[in-house]
Amino acid sequence: MIVTDDVLRAEREETDENSNANLYTCVTPGLTVKEVTFRFYHQSKALAKARVLAHVRKHGGSVPAATREIVRSTGLEKQVRNLVAWEVENKPEKPANNPGNNPGNRARQAAELEGDRWRESVNEEMRMAAREAGQPIAQRRVAEPNPEGGEGRKARHIFDAEDLLDAVARAGAEGNCSGEVMGAARGGGEKGGGGELGMVGMVRVRLPTPSLTSLRKTFAALHPSNRQYGLDETLVGPAGKQFIAHRHELGEKVVAEAFVPVARQYAKLGLPPALRPAIYRIALGLPPTPSSKEAAHYASLLRSYARTSFHPTDSLLALDVGHVSCDASFFPFADALKSVVEAFSRDPYPLHNAVAVAHDPIQVLVEGDTQATNVPASGVHPFKGFIRYAAPLSLVYEKQPDLYFAFRALYSRLFCRLTVIDSTPGNLVHLCLTFERLLFAQHPSLALHLSAVGAKPLQVAFPWICHAFVGALPVEEVLLLWDRCVGHDSLVPLAVCAAALFLWRSEVLLCCKDKAEVEGVFGSGQLHRIRIVPLLQSFLFLEEFKG
Amino acid sequence: DVFDQIHLNSYQRVNHFRNQRELCRKDLMVKNLKRFKRELQKESMTEEAEAYSFWPLTYVLPGDYALFVEEFKRNPTSLWIMKPVGRSQGKGIFLFQHLKQINKWKSDSRYGKGGEGKEDQKDAETYVVQRYIANPYLVSGRKFDIRMYALVTSYQPLVCWIHRSGFCRFSSIRYSSSANTLNDTTMHLTNVAIQKKSDGYDNDHGGKWDMRDLKLYLMSRYGPAMVDRLFYDIQQTVLRCLLSVQTIMMNDKHCFELYGFDILFDDSFKVYVIEVNASPSMSANTEEDKALKTELLSSAFDIVDLEGNMQGDEVRVGGFDLVYKGSPVTPPANSQYTTMLGCDVPKEPHVQRRAELPPKPAKGAATPSKQRKPAFGGGGAARKNI
Numbered sequence: 001m002i003v004t005d006d007v008l009r010a011e012r013e014e015t016d017e018n019s020n021a022n023l024y025t026c027v028t029p030g031l032t033v034k035e036v037t038f039r040f041y042h043q044s045k046a047l048a049k050a051r052v053l054a055h056v057r058k059h060g061g062s063v064p065a066a067t068r069e070i071v072r073s074t075g076l077e078k079q080v081r082n083l084v085a086w087e088v089e090n091k092p093e094k095p096a097n098n099p100g101n102n103p104g105n106r107a108r109q110a111a112e113l114e115g116d117r118w119r120e121s122v123n124e125e126m127r128m129a130a131r132e133a134g135q136p137i138a139q140r141r142v143a144e145p146n147p148e149g150g151e152g153r154k155a156r157h158i159f160d161a162e163d164l165l166d167a168v169a170r171a172g173a174e175g176n177c178s179g180e181v182m183g184a185a186r187g188g189g190e191k192g193g194g195g196e197l198g199m200v201g202m203v204r205v206r207l208p209t210p211s212l213t214s215l216r217k218t219f220a221a222l223h224p225s226n227r228q229y230g231l232d233e234t235l236v237g238p239a240g241k242q243f244i245a246h247r248h249e250l251g252e253k254v255v256a257e258a259f260v261p262v263a264r265q266y267a268k269l270g271l272p273p274a275l276r277p278a279i280y281r282i283a284l285g286l287p288p289t290p291s292s293k294e295a296a297h298y299a300s301l302l303r304s305y306a307r308t309s310f311h312p313t314d315s316l317l318a319l320d321v322g323h324v325s326c327d328a329s330f331f332p333f334a335d336a337l338k339s340v341v342e343a344f345s346r347d348p349y350p351l352h353n354a355v356a357v358a359h360d361p362i363q364v365l366v367e368g369d370t371q372a373t374n375v376p377a378s379g380v381h382p383f384k385g386f387i388r389y390a391a392p393l394s395l396v397y398e399k400q401p402d403l404y405f406a407f408r409a410l411y412s413r414l415f416c417r418l419t420v421i422d423s424t425p426g427n428l429v430h431l432c433l434t435f436e437r438l439l440f441a442q443h444p445s446l447a448l449h450l451s452a453v454g455a456k457p458l459q460v461a462f463p464w465i466c467h468a469f470v471g472a473l474p475v476e477e478v479l480l481l482w483d484r485c486v487g488h489d490s491l492v493p494l495a496v497c498a499a500a501l502f503l504w505r506s507e508v509l510l511c512c513k514d515k516a517e518v519e520g521v522f523g524s525g526q527l528h529r530i531r532i533v534p535l536l537q538s539f540l541f542l543e544e545f546k547g
Numbered sequence: 548d549v550f551d552q553i554h555l556n557s558y559q560r561v562n563h564f565r566n567q568r569e570l571c572r573k574d575l576m577v578k579n580l581k582r583f584k585r586e587l588q589k590e591s592m593t594e595e596a597e598a599y600s601f602w603p604l605t606y607v608l609p610g611d612y613a614l615f616v617e618e619f620k621r622n623p624t625s626l627w628i629m630k631p632v633g634r635s636q637g638k639g640i641f642l643f644q645h646l647k648q649i650n651k652w653k654s655d656s657r658y659g660k661g662g663e664g665k666e667d668q669k670d671a672e673t674y675v676v677q678r679y680i681a682n683p684y685l686v687s688g689r690k691f692d693i694r695m696y697a698l699v700t701s702y703q704p705l706v707c708w709i710h711r712s713g714f715c716r717f718s719s720i721r722y723s724s725s726a727n728t729l730n731d732t733t734m735h736l737t738n739v740a741i742q743k744k745s746d747g748y749d750n751d752h753g754g755k756w757d758m759r760d761l762k763l764y765l766m767s768r769y770g771p772a773m774v775d776r777l778f779y780d781i782q783q784t785v786l787r788c789l790l791s792v793q794t795i796m797m798n799d800k801h802c803f804e805l806y807g808f809d810i811l812f813d814d815s816f817k818v819y820v821i822e823v824n825a826s827p828s829m830s831a832n833t834e835e836d837k838a839l840k841t842e843l844l845s846s847a848f849d850i851v852d853l854e855g856n857m858q859g860d861e862v863r864v865g866g867f868d869l870v871y872k873g874s875p876v877t878p879p880a881n882s883q884y885t886t887m888l889g890c891d892v893p894k895e896p897h898v899q900r901r902a903e904l905p906p907k908p909a910k911g912a913a914t915p916s917k918q919r920k921p922a923f924g925g926g927g928a929a930r931k932n933i
Contacts, residue, residue: 233883234891241883244771273766328752328835329760332687332717394687395760396767476763525834528757529892 078258085260086285089489107206111423114171118421121167122359122381125158129316157316160384161463167421168429168462169202200447201436202458207423209434212441215496216540219488221268222533223541229270230480230533244272251275258288267487270480270533276396277406283486284409290402298401301343310345316382317341324387329475333394340404341387344378347408351379354412356427358419380411380419385463388470389415392478410486417491418466426490431465432458435495439502442539446506455515460522461498468494472522477532484536497532500539555801558853563825564702564804565797570788571806571825573675574607574632583791599791601784601820604678607632608652615676619646626679626724628735631672635824637738642679642729649676679735681724682814686764688721691756692737692821693810695888697785698847703798704873707789708850709782711866711890712839715756719745739832753832757839762889771883773816778888780818781810786871788820803851805843842866842892849898863899866892 055066071077210218222228232243247269254266255278263282271279282288320341325334344350351361351374359381361374380386390407397403417427424430439457440447450457464472468491469481484493502509505521512518520526555561569575580602587596606615608629619627629649631639643649652674683690695713700706716737728734733745742754765774785808807827811819829844831837846865850857862869862876868887869876878884 236878236884236887244883248771272771273763274768274770276767326752328833329756331752331754332689332756335721336687395764398768474757474759476759479763525838528835528838 082258082260082285089260108423111171111205111207111421111429114167115421118167119358119360122159123362126313126362126381129158157319157384158381161466164383164419164421164428164466165202165459165462168432169204171203171205171421171429200440200451200456201433202456203429203433203436205423205429205433207425207430207433209430209437210492212438212540215438215492219484219493219496219536219540221487222484222536224537226269228533229272229483230477230531231537233272247272248275251279254279255282255288258282260285264487264489267483269487271483273396273479276479276483277398277402280393280396280406280410280486281402284406284413286405286409290399290405294405295399295401298343298404301346301404302339304346305342310376313345313376313382314342317345317387320382320384320387323384324391327391327471330391330394333391336394336400336403337387337390339400340390340407341382343404344390344408344411345376345380345382346378348374348377348379349408350412350416351377354379354416355414356416356420356422356424358416380416383419385467388467391470392475392482395475396479410482413489414485414491415468418468426492428466431491431495432462434492435461435465435498438495438499442499443503443506446502446509449510450512450518453512453514453518455512455518457502460518461502464498464501465494469497472527473530473532474528477530481532493536496539497536500535501527503539504535557855559801560851560853561799561802562804564699564802565799566795567804567825569795570792571823572632573605573630573822574673576788576792576823577602577605577607577675579792579795580788598783599787601787601818602677603680603819606676608649608674608676610673612652616646626681626729627676628679629674629676631674633672636740637732637736639674640732640736642735644726644729680811680813680819683722684812684814684816685722686715686717686756686761689717689719690722690735690737691715691717693758693761693781693812694827695758695781695785695808695810696827696843697789697806697808698803698850698867699789699806700803700851701798701800702789702793702796705789705793705871706869706873707786707871708864708867709785709870709888710843710846711758711868711887711892712843713758713888714836714839715758715761716742717754717756718742719754739828753836755833755836757835758889759891774889775884775886777812777816777818779885780816781812782870782886782888784810784818784820786875788823789871805847846897861898863887865897 052063052066052070055070056063059066059069061069071080227243229247233240233247235243251266251272252275254262255275257263260283263279267279267283278288281290318338321334321338324337325331330337351357357379359379361376361379363374376382389411390403393403393407393410397406417424418431420427421429436447436458447457450460468485469478473481481493481497485491501522508521509518512521569579580599584596584599587593587599604618606612606618608615624644626642626644628640628642641648685691693713693715696710698708698710700708716739718734718737719742720731720734722734732741739753739755762774762778765777788808804825805827807824809821809824811821813819829840831840842865846867850864850867857864870886878887884890
């Protein structure tokens, strides 16, 4: 790549004037990037040295002290600290690799096998859909894209929550390690049962899941002795007022500090809506204030969307947008969300940086290019409900680029785990198993009753978990739940919330006679006045207070 | 009229005040507001009078046609909106920018163009013309207005309960104030009846937002202090409307009224009252809507208190907060909110009482009267004035 005037200009605009004005003298148009980097490095080294020595001459003291002082005062220290914290915490947990053919290992292998199979099937669906539409997978866009499947065929989703649930349930079916088979399913092996929890559960992979006691420790921040958002800001009177003022004060300090672990700790107690935009950014590893670079990058993604059209990715995205505009809280933002997911599909960042990679992109040669491109560039094939991961953020962020980057970071860090099938703790299969075990441990008769009427608990709860409760709860509550997920950097609150909802409605559910009634208990309008924080607190800590 | 003749017992109520049109007809409301403002100015309460600026510049046609034309000529590029005084659901409303579009409302005695004016005037029903609020606050590019509910159980003294919740009605098309979109009622009018006919309308959500969503949206962008101030302004605006008609409303202990206020605010967060409805729609098009309205009605009936269960010291019943009882009701000391509007509707307890009991109002008005007094005292005489 040759350095051009535009690149230089763009870079210059971003830099601090007084310190770096001299840096760009080494750069002239016509050099390659490698040469520029080389000269840049040496020039900046020389300038930094000059600056440190000037500092020593002016203020005295030793060279190391001067260096520390400069690093701190230019804000470089904060950036480095954040980078280090991010790298340290960003390593995805690898499950302990016990050698040997023990059941744990077999389970993991079975899950991985299913995950691979799932990925292949998703790819196959994509190719099939492209074939059906009669369009090449990638081509230069000639006319305005027609989202209603202008190719004349109705686009259908390549997979949705139900398909994903089936894949989860299938994982581990062969090499089945059914250890503790409960009661009636001892005969076991029927297509419905045979899971680890017998008739009740659907997940067959045996993985270690946290027990209630360990959850109490992990989520100690939710304990009722701590004042938190979602509950205490609604108290009318001096208590509420003081709480809000205090949280705001603390939050502003956290934003000024811009340190990832501190922001996460602050988020554990829930975020005031006014501070949510900044804190999410910090906790997800972005700089606290948006920069024009981000806006430029976003614009370039949208341009690349406009240039090439990918089928059937684009029509599937449009179909998903159509669904979100039916939702009561998000319909005004349908256009913004559409742009955001379109840009996302052209962004290679998630492919390389997501904690869990869900799908394999299809390699396609676009006419006029020499190299094969990934379709989609993000490596995430669109599926029904994908846009839901972005939807609540549209109420938080004002501008589209901010919304985009927050969504991208949130997806890459947290929500990508909800689309993979493997045995990593914290990912979808593990979360489902956590939910099932929690529910069974707290209220076994409820779990058995529900399975008996044909609505296994996971069947009802799965859409909640895999869509991170968007659409199931009011937006305010979803965001409060996400605050806890971001704060603990884990999706386990989703599983806990699902179990808590079942327990809260246990009396009504025990009276249900069929699947439709069970779904009606949690249906539209039933949950729209719920408060999630007291619900989680009562699930985790109620026994402490019982006489 | 029927009710003038019969005697109502203590357990009977009528859900309208005799001359509610003073508040609910658009021309009469503006007339009353202007009059009250003048009275305040005469009493040198200039600050309070200044606050009475929550309606756009209004003229009644065909009566004020000449005045209107003068104003129009001063700002020939501004937009105006014409509304019939007596109709609802957005019927007959249109926007215009040129005088010739409202030729029908020229009153012939002033503009004397011969006999043709007289025929036109027969067709022209009374309309109000208002300066159109061309810069409404937009959410994601769409215009919306807020519907909220106020229950008045008496005008003398004024007892007013405001419901915490309400909803925002969105237009299904992105807003634009350019001249070529003036005829697009779906963009400019947010009545549900109009939005229902548009292509973008969706039955699942009905183009409505709950107040909670609006509050969250605004708080994420502007912080809690500003949002509290905005909602407080809205509450005060409602109260001022009611105060302006207090003296002319024919009060009766058997009357109550549940008003639906349509509120709009512009991009500098100035609050406007678009209109007041005496019979707000109680039909629901979504589940949440239904829940809101059933709670609304149930609490309203509790407040109206046909069975005599209320003690007299309640400050909150269901989702209704008492905001005025002879004088403004202040929220608890040191509260972070100056108004409960937009807050959650608690389920338990259903009724909340004041910490200390206020002095009980004179029981004379509330006890059932054994006289054969007609329900509307002086109704016969007052009827002539309307």
